[in-house]
Amino acid sequence: MIAEASALLIGDPQADRMVPPTGFTARLTGFAAGAMAFLAVFALALSLATGRLAERWSDELGRASTIRISAPAEERAAQVEAVLRILEATPGVVSSRAIPMEEAAKLLEPWFGPDLPLDTLPVPQLVEVVEEKSGFDAQGLRLRLSAEVPGAVLDDHTRWRAPLVQAAGRLRFLGVLSILLIAATTAAMITLAAQAALAANAQVIAVLRLVGAQDSYIAKAFVRRFTLRALSGAAVGVLLGMLAVWMLPQAQEDGGFLTGLGLQGWHWLLPLFIPLLGAAVAFVATSAAARRTLRELT
Amino acid sequence: MSYGGGELFGDISLKVQPGSFHFLTGPSGSGKTTFLKLGYGALLPTSGQVRLFGQEVRSLDRDGVALARRRIGVVHQDVKFLDHLSVADNVALPLTVSGRDTADQLANLDELLAWVGLRDRADALPAELSGGERQRAALARAVIMQPEVVLADEPTGNIDWEMSQRLLTLLVELNRMGTTILVATHDLNLIRAAKSHVQARVLRISNRRLQLAGADL
Numbered sequence A: 001m002i003a004e005a006s007a008l009l010i011g012d013p014q015a016d017r018m019v020p021p022t023g024f025t026a027r028l029t030g031f032a033a034g035a036m037a038f039l040a041v042f043a044l045a046l047s048l049a050t051g052r053l054a055e056r057w058s059d060e061l062g063r064a065s066t067i068r069i070s071a072p073a074e075e076r077a078a079q080v081e082a083v084l085r086i087l088e089a090t091p092g093v094v095s096s097r098a099i100p101m102e103e104a105a106k107l108l109e110p111w112f113g114p115d116l117p118l119d120t121l122p123v124p125q126l127v128e129v130v131e132e133k134s135g136f137d138a139q140g141l142r143l144r145l146s147a148e149v150p151g152a153v154l155d156d157h158t159r160w161r162a163p164l165v166q167a168a169g170r171l172r173f174l175g176v177l178s179i180l181l182i183a184a185t186t187a188a189m190i191t192l193a194a195q196a197a198l199a200a201n202a203q204v205i206a207v208l209r210l211v212g213a214q215d216s217y218i219a220k221a222f223v224r225r226f227t228l229r230a231l232s233g234a235a236v237g238v239l240l241g242m243l244a245v246w247m248l249p250q251a252q253e254d255g256g257f258l259t260g261l262g263l264q265g266w267h268w269l270l271p272l273f274i275p276l277l278g279a280a281v282a283f284v285a286t287s288a289a290a291r292r293t294l295r296e297l298t
Numbered sequence B: 001m002s003y004g005g006g007e008l009f010g011d012i013s014l015k016v017q018p019g020s021f022h023f024l025t026g027p028s029g030s031g032k033t034t035f036l037k038l039g040y041g042a043l044l045p046t047s048g049q050v051r052l053f054g055q056e057v058r059s060l061d062r063d064g065v066a067l068a069r070r071r072i073g074v075v076h077q078d079v080k081f082l083d084h085l086s087v088a089d090n091v092a093l094p095l096t097v098s099g100r101d102t103a104d105q106l107a108n109l110d111e112l113l114a115w116v117g118l119r120d121r122a123d124a125l126p127a128e129l130s131g132g133e134r135q136r137a138a139l140a141r142a143v144i145m146q147p148e149v150v151l152a153d154e155p156t157g158n159i160d161w162e163m164s165q166r167l168l169t170l171l172v173e174l175n176r177m178g179t180t181i182l183v184a185t186h187d188l189n190l191i192r193a194a195k196s197h198v199q200a201r202v203l204r205i206s207n208r209r210l211q212l213a214g215a216d217l
């Protein structure tokens, strides 16, 4: 198959000349392949970006929630203990620990600088809660805390992202599905174009047969033409698509969804496979169309 | 043989010996073209047998027919060319499609075009040829593979007498070199002219039968 494909590209330009050039359908096929490749770049960028988002968000989800205890210094130790006791009895909690002040200082550093006078500031005591994948009943825990440890507040800020992670996963799936649909549509269009070209050249095919051409030879002329056309059309489409993606607003560090839609790092190489995929689709579609049409033309 | 209506031929049988020269004649619509088409596998008989080089045509697949055709040169009644290619490219077409368009094979092309008197027209398009030039180009295309058999269907159909003579001479030359020739024609003068150059059998289709024509021809 690979040897066949490369022989096809290096090719037998002689065989190509046997079929008269068809300017309009040629341009249409090239245009269709180009447009489809352009769309495929976006579908690819979408599924890669949503994949990245889903990964980052679920990472954050996997991380602990925290309980903040803002109580006068003398009650603090007792409250921490009470909280830890409650957590131990909460289903879905894997482990919990009080975060030492030095560590808390490190967490605050980005906001307040390294020389934070912790003893003079009313910095709350933090308790880290590592939960099971299924999570715990945040509502119930909150109620218990407010009843038993009034100064403790459950902060599960990452929890709201769970449906977003799911949405991102869906979007990634839709992106992949789009690429498959684009490939199938391309196959359908090229099949129609190839069939039209074969039908339009029935006279040429008749002459070639009269002089002893085998079907494989006749098919090759069409297959080669459509494969090259799809390849070059898709190459142009991909380059334009990549240019358009490149011109999207830069992703910010904290990246909202929309600004994170671009391609990153080695992912820029992936769209380059789209023209190859397009050529492969054209090769298979035209081969099948040629085999079918030549069997029918007698 | 039948195209769906009645049988075109009754009980007919012909074995063409290698190296022979046959004329096939008969009224218009009697089945000369049909007979030749059976002879190069363009039609399958609806009953009876056709053997090409000893092989029953029905046992050949499409590729098998294509390969057999490379051993048979055909000049059609309505000659068809690839109109976007030059005369030289059209004449070389059988070489091209069989992958034998090598340099030394193509060197013969020039000679062949000269033989049929078309060297000057090599770069012309088929549409620019006269009727006689088309027939000669068709003959050149039919023989470029050095086929064992040449089937010609009304090769002198729409050309003048002088040109017909020239074409006949070419066919006779081919036959002298050992090629088996079968010419379908309704032109009895052509057959008479040929008889002084070559030992030819004349067959006539009439009343759905294939008969050997009498000495009046």
Ligand SMILES: Nc1ncnc2c1ncn2[C@@H]1O[C@H](COP(=O)(O)OP(=O)(O)OP(=O)(O)O)[C@@H](O)[C@H]1O
Residues within 6 Å of the ligand: B003, B008, B026, B027, B028, B029, B030, B031, B032, B033, B034, B035, B077, B186
């Ligand atoms: N494809 C076809 N379908 C149906 N009938 C056909 C077909 N081709 C030929 N015929 C019929 O078969 C008969 C023989 O036709 P054929 O072309 O073999 O005659 P011919 O002897 O070559 O005639 P001519 O001298 O006019 O060339 C004719 O009656 C013709 O109408």
Ligand SMILES: [Mg+2]
Residues within 6 Å of the ligand: B032, B033, B034, B077, B153
């Ligand atoms: Mg005829």
